[in-house]
Amino acid sequence: MSSAYSEFASVYDELMTEIPYDTYADLIALAAGGLEGKKILDIGCGTGILSVKLAKMGADVTGIDISSDMLTVAEQRAIALSVPITFVEQPMQQPIQLELFDVAVIAIDSLNYVIELEEVMTTFKNVYNTLKVGGVVLFDVHSTFKMDEIFMEGPFTFDNESIAYIWETEQGDEPHSVYSELAFFIKTELGLYKRFDEVHYQRTFSLQEYVSMITEVGFSVERIFADWEDEPPHEESERIFFQIRK
Template sequence: MENTEEIYTDFARVYDELMDNTPYEMWCERLDRLIAAYGVSKPERDAEEILDSERNLVVDLGCGTGTLTEMLYQKGYDCIGVDNSEEMLNIAMDKKAESGSEILYLHQDMRELDLYSTVGTVISVCDSVNYILEEEELLQVFRLVNNYLYPGGVFIFDFNTAYKYREVIGNTTIAENREDCSFIWENYYDPEEEINEYDLTIFVQEEEDIFRRFTETHLQRGYTAEQMRALLEQAGLKVLEIMDSDTGEAATVTSERVYIVAKEQQKELPTERYVK
């Protein structure tokens, strides 16, 4: 697998500007609804019996610069952001300092997730899981998620489908010129390996007439909903819903980005933690 520590380095400084059309608010509202619908519900009596500090935790895998993590925190969730890019986390920490939030950020590879407790919800959006190129490694991620989910907790994530890479993005070039930065996105898709490669060339203004050029190569794998379901079930998670990100309806063979909601189903409640 590609060394993800080599991406989102220089790109981090312009990430938020170039991703300003990302529907974070819509994603936040959707996640909030899904957590309310499927997440660990509050008991009718003796609320202290369930350890709130774990049940109400939301872990954002591949949190990037923390935009969505901050939004979820403002919704009232206790949040942990996990990302493999130190540069992206530095920007997230700047946002934390500005907002005064109490988000905990961890510099970790999701394939080696290591948390201090179980958590009520794990999320991963903006196709972060597509950076896991091997099914065996993605299965390991799902197993780790399942391990750290509170009994009955939920895992909500999105991914770009093989259909999107093969039929929509394909071999294309995208360019955009802005006031203080520009980029060229050259996309290539290998249908045999099911690997999508995009080479980013970015020009960032350093001084009035001086721009610095840097490049990054990103590799992502296209998955199908059937592949994801099989891996989740193999990891011990129960799939509750598979939806098209754009329509919010059931995913189809032509869905480009898909959301999946899966639930922890095997652990027993930690009765030794109950308050008598």
């Protein structure tokens, strides 16, 4: 992501209202055999929406993210809801020098911001090393179909009368990668619009490449499904979920 996190963090939650976070929390609970008392690492936690939901379900949650501005919003959310959560600022491809966890999650295509295959491998190794034996991981990524086809159908627009954006996309330098240029227009109290711009770059890999990386690190694959449904991925699936175990 770009460095304009303070502005992007302020609108992130409103842009993510269509993400079924309750469903994600239920998927994690199912994979973990319940959340009460479980130690969970929420990797790429953003503004803490999922972290708070998991904590409310009885988990002991730690969230990590690369953005201090996102974490500021997350901390404010946790305090406002009286939920004890630890937040740590760091990229996911750096060693995670924390306690051992029962569960790790990398939600809402956060892993797709790690561009190099070697760094994706490093991320999986870091997650493996911070999990207890028998610990489970749930993560999701954009499919190659979404990156190569759907994202190329832009530009996309959005307007809910308080926030508007124009989102232009183009193919990235690596296979299955996308540059996104977004111009945001935020309505002020005076009724005028303030503009700021974001540039995002994401990359994904094939299902087979993810499986190869996962198993090379030492994980076993328990379940692969797509688009929030208990169904295997097909050629036009958009979001691929992996449930893996140490």
